[in-house]
Amino acid sequence: MVEAFAVASGKGGTGKTTSTLALGMALAEEYDVTVVDADTGLANLLFHAGLEDADVTLHDLLIEGADAAIDDATYERFGMRVVPCGTNLADFEAANPNRLRDVVASLAAETDVLLLDSPAALGSKSAVLPIVLADRIVTVLQPTIPALSDALKVGEYARSYGTGNAGVLFNKVRDEAAVERIADRTEEYFDGPTLATVPESDAVHGARDAGEPLLAHAPDSAAAAAYRDAADTLDVRAGDSTAVADRFRSAVVPDRP
Numbered sequence: 001m002v003e004a005f006a007v008a009s010g011k012g013g014t015g016k017t018t019s020t021l022a023l024g025m026a027l028a029e030e031y032d033v034t035v036v037d038a039d040t041g042l043a044n045l046l047f048h049a050g051l052e053d054a055d056v057t058l059h060d061l062l063i064e065g066a067d068a069a070i071d072d073a074t075y076e077r078f079g080m081r082v083v084p085c086g087t088n089l090a091d092f093e094a095a096n097p098n099r100l101r102d103v104v105a106s107l108a109a110e111t112d113v114l115l116l117d118s119p120a121a122l123g124s125k126s127a128v129l130p131i132v133l134a135d136r137i138v139t140v141l142q143p144t145i146p147a148l149s150d151a152l153k154v155g156e157y158a159r160s161y162g163t164g165n166a167g168v169l170f171n172k173v174r175d176e177a178a179v180e181r182i183a184d185r186t187e188e189y190f191d192g193p194t195l196a197t198v199p200e201s202d203a204v205h206g207a208r209d210a211g212e213p214l215l216a217h218a219p220d221s222a223a224a225a226a227y228r229d230a231a232d233t234l235d236v237r238a239g240d241s242t243a244v245a246d247r248f249r250s251a252v253v254p255d256r257p
Contacts, residue, residue: 001238006134010150021213026231043085050211057086062095105248136166167192196230
């Protein structure tokens with residue numbers, strides 16, 4: 001079985017990478033989980049997972065003629081397999097986003113849940129590809145009307161390529177009433193449920209500074225508990241690994257949204 005989720009938002013700074021790793025750790029209690037930093041232009045998952053010194057990253061797999069193997073770029077961390085992306089600008093410019101299809105296809109054949117930490121914006125082929133490849137998106141947003149507007153653009157684009165919506169994760173919440181004010185609009189525009197409401201937390205900043213996912217750094221925090229609730233609410237669907245891999249390899253990669 002396998003299902004691929006693109007963890008997405010309509011803007012930066014929503015806590016998308018923190019959410020990807022937190023969901024991954026929570027889901028790993030029941031499933032075999034692989035996390036991929038598919039934000040090839042502004043990668044930072046490696047810092048959150050303590051992999052800043054990784055010798056081989058996703059960039060090495062996307063460069064034409066590179067001899068790196070997928071296993072070389074895959075690291076066992078915190079009960080998950082993690083494929084970080086590098087931060088070297090030259091490597092990003094040399095990377096061919098089309099190759100991501102084959103990488104994701106190979107990873108999908110060996111896991112239950114595939115989480116793609118996706119770019120915030122939709123302005124390039126490399127940015128939109130994770131959403132095109134995923135079965136469904138998990139939308140991370142802060143409870144404001146502007147953030148909702150940005151996230152809706154991601155949802156509309158996903159639907160245009162047949163990618164479903166697994167649910168909405170409200171993050172960095174300081175005021176529960178703010179969630180209530182836009183909850184009706186969220187349910188109206190998104191097909192999936194509200195997965196959880198994650199409070200603003202100093203523990204998140206501490207985890208980032210420590211180079212650890214939140215659930216490893218502060219497992220008893222309120223934010224960590226909310227991510228576990230989100231994982232419990234997320235209904236992982238069993239897909240045929242071979243069929244999913246074939247779909248990834250044959251996916252049409254758009255030039256621009």
